[in-house]
Amino acid sequence: MRDFSYLRATSADAARQAAALPGAMLLAGGTTLIDLAKCGVAEPDTLVDITHLEGLDRIEIDERGAIIGALARMGHVADHADIKSRFPAISEALWQAASAQIRNMATIGGNLMQRTRCPYFRDPSNFAACNKREPGSGCSAIGGVTRGHAVLGTSEACIALYPGDLAAALVAFDAVVHLGDRRIPVDDFFLLPGTTPDKEHAIEPGEMITAIEIPASAAARRSTYLKVRDRQSYEFAAASAAVGLELESDGRTIRDLRVALGGVATKPWRARAVEEALKGKVLEPETVRAASLLAVEGAVDHGANHYKIELAPRVVARAILKLGEAA
């Protein structure tokens, strides 16, 4: 039997120290980690339970922005009145994610760290080749079932999708990850697969996410998260868009625009080209649709996931237009 030890951390520092040891992993809500342990993907020697650490589940909001503790539950953040009013895209991304039961268990820190749903990654006994799991072993997905794989940010080593919703919203609003005292923009926190798909985050052993900071902005206040999928609930995105919009005082010219994509890329994907193309333009359906095509510039499909390239710009355009209408 694969024994492992379970350690209940008494402080953030103790957690960090314990988690720095080889084979140790932080345990938050467990909805990703326990699942992967059952699949035989995660094989921790030590689980360092951080769920009881005090103060890490706080949600603090003032005019500068929001600081969300790493242990805040997805459900709590989604329901938080100030998050809903000042960062609607954050709330919407969360409540459209997973299921009510999972949102009640899962934490914000764990949510950022969730792993890909690539079926080959999740089934080591049947598919030995997976560069993300076993660097250098190859990629079983390429040439296989790719309907749920990424079209942006892929490499020859790995085409796995980053499936999370929240991170797309965070990257749109320039959120910053707090690793104790170290701060790192969310966009830099997530790494492209390149030749090292096993390395997904700019986090080192002994580091722990303590909070997420989201700067306030007019665009964040007027924002939305649009998630498209075959099943109405409890499914990862076929394509999604986190969009924030600020208009000039004329009510039609775009002053600030934030666009990020979920469900299509190997990491939460900021679509700056769309933003730049539309800033200063009058918000018109045709202009928006044309600019939204830039969201998938450079996209590469692997057959069955081609539809994502068609779909993503339409999701972006709909989200922008919806915000425009809600003036």
Added chain:
Amino acid sequence: MTVHNIRVGETKRGDAADGALVEAVGGRLSRVDGPAKITGAARYAVEQQLEGLAYAVLVESTIASGKVRAIDSKAAEAAPGVLEVLTPDTIISLRTAADWFGTPPPDKPYCPLARDITFSGQHVAAVVAETFEQAVAAAAMVKVSYGETPAIVDLSDGKAGDGIPIDAMTKEWGDAAAAFASAPVRICAAYNTPREYQAPMEPHGLIAHWEGDHLTVWEPSQWLDGMARTYAEWFGVPFENVRLVSPYVGGGFGSKALALGHGAIAASAAKMLGRPVRLVMTRAQTFTGYGGRAATRQTVTIGADHDGKIQSIVHRGVNETSIEGMWVEPLGSVTSIMYATPNFSSKQNVVRVNSVVPGAMRAPGENPSAFGIESAIDELAYEVGIDPLEIRLRNYAEQDPHAKKAWSTRQLREAFAAGAERFGWARRTPEPRSMRDGNHLIGWGVAAGTYPVRRAYGEAIVRILADGSVEVESSSIDMGQGTYTILAQTAAETVGVSGDDVVVKLGDSRFPRAGVSGGSRLAGVMTGAVYKAATSALDQLIGLAISDPRSPFHALQANTLVVAKGRITAPRGDGPDVSIAELLKSVGRVHIEATGDTMPANSSAEDRYKNYTTIAMALPHTEGDYSRHSWCAHFVEVRVDEDFGTVRVSRVVSALDSGRLYNPKLAESQWKGGIIMGIGQALLEEGIVDRRHGRIVNNNLADYLVPTNADIPDIETISVGIPDPHSSVLGGKGVGELAIVGIAPAIANAVFHATGKRIRDLPITLEKLI
């Protein structure tokens, strides 16, 4: 053994149809087993606590085709807690059991662990350990080496070929080819359905326990006696030595009717170890441990005149089966009876592919068959420019076009009328893409469904006990469809006691026997058996009251007496008024017991055994003068997001003819369940195969999508049935499978109306529409 009575406050809230008692037949009694399930008090088969229980975990093949070269189990054997590693070399030898028709099996040993691999996920070994965790860990240490050969992945594999013609499926009359060639209007299209899975909430599993040469198996089962026979034949013990216990079943949808390989493995392990053994499949294993619905392909050609009157239907069907097993999904079943046509031809092949042998899943045959013909007639409607509802009425079959017999009852015209009225079909604009709400294209579709009335046999004991209460026993089961409830209602009404005083015991093969709970037959069969047993118990009771010298009614010299609400009175009320308990006491009886069954009179013991343990003796639905079927008409509204291709069902109105309803509330719930499953089939469900490995990759409930609440609109069902005396003792026809039949084509037809795109490959996922 599980016991249920109606003595649960909440269960009386239902309103009685036609003013009858809620707890009488036809009343809307809530499920008597509901509270136990909701509160968690219900103990399912594998939750039995047994002294010395050991745990078995399966090891499955990771290739789809080839041979097991060697199994290295040394590490597993040495792992902590491991009691036994079962491989083809170490497992005890079993005998091949007869199939469900009871066909005598070949005289050769049966090994549930494979050396020759014919699909990915096949059982190749099993590890038994003291704890479940130890068994899981050790199972991962079993190293299997293979010699791999190329697999035939699925029906579209170049190596698959045309398959084997199944002559028994051929149905022909007239000259279909000639009539098609000369028809002024012709349509021809191919329709495909993928592999689909029953995905019951409760996974498959069992606890097997030997005491000497007696085997007890706690296992979720749709057919205790059939499965007990299989275990008995595998292990060469008498049928009586095997006891199957299945108190509750967390959904079966056809997948729990047969004893399967994992059962043989667990029972072998229990025998080898002399300890009870539990084996429960993981969710992933439920995708390959037994078969879901076979993938199918059909071509439907219809020749018609300009008025849409059908002249000819030519239908060709193919379903996949496994390399070794044979599964025929009867694809011409609805095609051949739904519409009147003077010329008809249907043929079917099966194609062997490297998959587990497919199995029964809610309305096997009728379900994909309806997708073909009910899509095709819709295409014909547009071709000739006739309303899709109108074209169905124009081609209404006044009798069974295939059997050429009168329908026992067919309220399909009434179903079309009632459904159309309630749905507001008349307001539909015929042009595709003509109804819209913002980004949503709106489509309205109609399709019909049908399911044959399968009749088989069951027996039950009804006892009237000393305290005046009534006890019912039968080895039939309740997998959520409401057997406990309707049998209580039947006994309460027939004997004349209040529902509170009936106790129903099911799910133990030591009870009087019952055939399979499949093919929507159980309710009709078992209400009949309980009705007969209860009638004869009542007759005995009245007989005692009239003729026993100690009875207070003895002096009355009455011909009969009335029993109601547990009290016995004279018909004109001019005599004593005593409770059943008082009467039994006065005549010195502890109880009255009667057995009833639905068997032909004078059946031999051998016939009885065959009836309950095989399906060989089931009566064809066209036996005698009539053709017996349930019928339904579905009206569906979809909203399709024009940019995203996402389809949401926003309204369903279905009118259904299941004959007399024993309990409308439960029947509606079965219908709605079928409709929901049909929505999943239409829009979401598909086993996706990795073509290089021949393996299903979405073998979990996060990736194999079944509908959630958010996908399901309010569903309205309307009962248009009338009692059908040719179908069952009490006049009911099948309920459980009917409603899934026709939903997928109704949705596909609505999608066409919304978008102008005809999707002939299920499921209708967004990339097919953007």
